[in-house]
Amino acid sequence: MGRAMRICFIGDSFVSGAFDDECLGWAGRICARARKRGHDLSPYNLGIRGETSAQIARRWRAEAEPRQSPQQEGRLVFEFGVNDAREVNGKPQLTSEQSLTSAREILSAAAQWKPTLMSGPPCGCDDPRNGRVKALSAELAKLCAGLNVPYFDSYTPLIASSTWMPCLKGVDGTHPSAAGYAEWAKLIDEWPAWRDWLP
Amino acid sequence: MGRAMRICFIGDSFVSGAFDDECLGWAGRICARARKRGHDLSPYNLGIRGETSAQIARRWRAEAEPRQSPQQEGRLVFEFGVNDAREVNGKPQLTSEQSLTSAREILSAAAQWKPTLMSGPPCGCDDPRNGRVKALSAELAKLCAGLNVPYFDSYTPLIASSTWMPCLKGVDGTHPSAAGYAEWAKLIDEWPAWRDWLP
Numbered sequence: 001m002g003r004a005m006r007i008c009f010i011g012d013s014f015v016s017g018a019f020d021d022e023c024l025g026w027a028g029r030i031c032a033r034a035r036k037r038g039h040d041l042s043p044y045n046l047g048i049r050g051e052t053s054a055q056i057a058r059r060w061r062a063e064a065e066p067r068q069s070p071q072q073e074g075r076l077v078f079e080f081g082v083n084d085a086r087e088v089n090g091k092p093q094l095t096s097e098q099s100l101t102s103a104r105e106i107l108s109a110a111a112q113w114k115p116t117l118m119s120g121p122p123c124g125c126d127d128p129r130n131g132r133v134k135a136l137s138a139e140l141a142k143l144c145a146g147l148n149v150p151y152f153d154s155y156t157p158l159i160a161s162s163t164w165m166p167c168l169k170g171v172d173g174t175h176p177s178a179a180g181y182a183e184w185a186k187l188i189d190e191w192p193a194w195r196d197w198l199p
Numbered sequence: 200m201g202r203a204m205r206i207c208f209i210g211d212s213f214v215s216g217a218f219d220d221e222c223l224g225w226a227g228r229i230c231a232r233a234r235k236r237g238h239d240l241s242p243y244n245l246g247i248r249g250e251t252s253a254q255i256a257r258r259w260r261a262e263a264e265p266r267q268s269p270q271q272e273g274r275l276v277f278e279f280g281v282n283d284a285r286e287v288n289g290k291p292q293l294t295s296e297q298s299l300t301s302a303r304e305i306l307s308a309a310a311q312w313k314p315t316l317m318s319g320p321p322c323g324c325d326d327p328r329n330g331r332v333k334a335l336s337a338e339l340a341k342l343c344a345g346l347n348v349p350y351f352d353s354y355t356p357l358i359a360s361s362t363w364m365p366c367l368k369g370v371d372g373t374h375p376s377a378a379g380y381a382e383w384a385k386l387i388d389e390w391p392a393w394r395d396w397l398p
Contacts (some may be wrong), residue, residue: 006248018241023231024222032222042217045244048266049205059265066258067247 004040004072005197007031008064010056011079014122014184015047019175026119027077029185034198041198042072052083052093053102060106064114074114075197078106079154081121081140082174085132092132100139104147111149117193118144119152122184123159125173130159150193157187203239203271204396206230207263209255210278213321213383214246218374225318226276228384233397240397241271251282251292252301259305263313273313274396277305278353280320280339281373284331291331299338303346310346316392317343318351321383322358324372329358349392356386 009015009027017025024032031043044067046060056078068074080103084094094102110116120137123130137155144151158164167180176184188194208214208226216224223231230242243266245259255277267273279302283293293301309315319336322329336354343350357363366379375383387393 016241016243021231021234023227023234023242028222028227032220035220035222042215042248043222044215044247048243049241050268051265055265063262066250066254069249 004042005075006042006044006067006069006072007075007077008044008046008060008067009077009079010046010060010064012047012051012056012081012083013049013175014082015079016045016049017047017181018049019171020178020181022178022181024178024181024185026181026185026188029182030189030194033185033189037198039198040072047079050083051080053080053099053106054084054094056080057102057106061109076110076114076116077119078110078116079119079121081136082124082129082133085121085129085136087129092129096132096136096139099136100143103140103143107144107147107149111147115197116149117152117197118149119188120154122154122164125165125168150191152188152191152193154184154187158184202397203241204274205241205243205266205268205271206274206276207243207245207259207266208276208278209245209259209263211246211250211255211280211282212248212374213281214278215244215248216246216380217248218370219377219380221377221380223377223380223384225380225384225387228381229388229393232384232388236397238397239271246278249282250279252279252298252305253283253293255279256301256305260308275309275313275315276318277309277315278318278320280335281323281328281332284320284328284335286328291328295331295335295338298335299342302339302342306343306346306348310348314396315348316351316396317348318387319353321353321363324364324367349390351387351390351392353383353386357383 034041084099121133141151163183164180167177233240283298320332340350362382366376
């Protein structure tokens with residue numbers, strides 16, 4: 001049996017597993033795998049559909065705090081960014097500068113409080129948005145490096161995946177079906193920073 | 200395709216699916232079944248291990264509000280009670296009167312806000328606690344009837360189940376393994392009040 005751990009997964013619709021007919025998302029899948037490796041893991045899914053980094057900044061701490069326990073180690077995993085880059089009324093919801101301000105606020109407070117990981121935002125079927133997501137992901141990687149928060153670049157392996165892109169098209173062009181979540185979960189499950197927590 | 204719906208599942212460790220190696224709990228399982236019947240359902244799991252009804256009363260509304268959307272109908276499903284009846288330092292954490300005060304506060308506000316269902320607390324391997332849980336479940340059923348909130352008596356079918364009780368013993372005497380969560384999910388999935396929402 002491994003370490004007893006409570007992990008809060010905090011972010012957007014990809015965290016909550018929107019459109020996944022298995023109702024697991026990538027977070028549920030990597031936790032089920034960790035439990036099957038013998039870890040006493042209690043996951044809390046705090047993804048909310050549609051949220052930008054600015055919205056996540058306002059609520060994540062108040063939600064993560066009551067989910068801690070003296071009996072288990074507390075950990076945090078974040079994923080956000082696509083809603084920042086998403087156009088509403090003809091312009092992205094947040095500028096790159098606004099995104100990075102929110103991300104810095106979130107991740108610096110998180111990393112001072114609990115061991116923290118971040119997964120970057122994934123690619124979708126909207127090319128102009130993809131350009132913004134890719135650029136934001138590169139900026140988030142730099143920010144995380146400066147804060148000593150391990151960062152998983154989701155964009156690069158998913159845009160090259162033969163599973164991810166086709167399965168988005170059968171949903172809404174943004175979210176994957178269960179097969180896509182399984183693909184993303186497989187990548188994160190093999191990430192050394194995750195395995196360092198849950199070998 | 201059925202109605203687009205966001206459902207917040209609010210409660211304790213049984214809602215969060217503690218000790219389930221599949222990381223679904225009963226809530227994840229009934230939602231996966233509903234999605235497979237064609238419903239555009241987005242679940243949010245707001246179960247927290249160890250919480251009493253008094254703790255849930257303090258946080259549920261602030262967590263459920265940012266999970267609403269004008270694009271989908273909002274619904275609420277509650278389950279709590281075992282931690283109220285659990286002895287800590289030789290006495291139950293809440294008296295029956297305290298439990299019912301919290302439950303009335305939660306459920307009357309919930310039902311005035313969104314369509315609401317409640318599942319009652321399950322039985323475990325601690326006989327004195329079971330007696331208190333059974334009595335609380337009967338009181339919760341009466342309270343819900345007065346508020347027009349459909350109430351699912353979990354205690355009665357689970358204590359008679361040939362799956363539930365044996366699988367608790369392999370975990371901690373309180374929580375089930377995946378097989379127990381699947382059993383409970385099957386019962387709620389067949390509950391007419393749930394099927395009325397998601398046929």
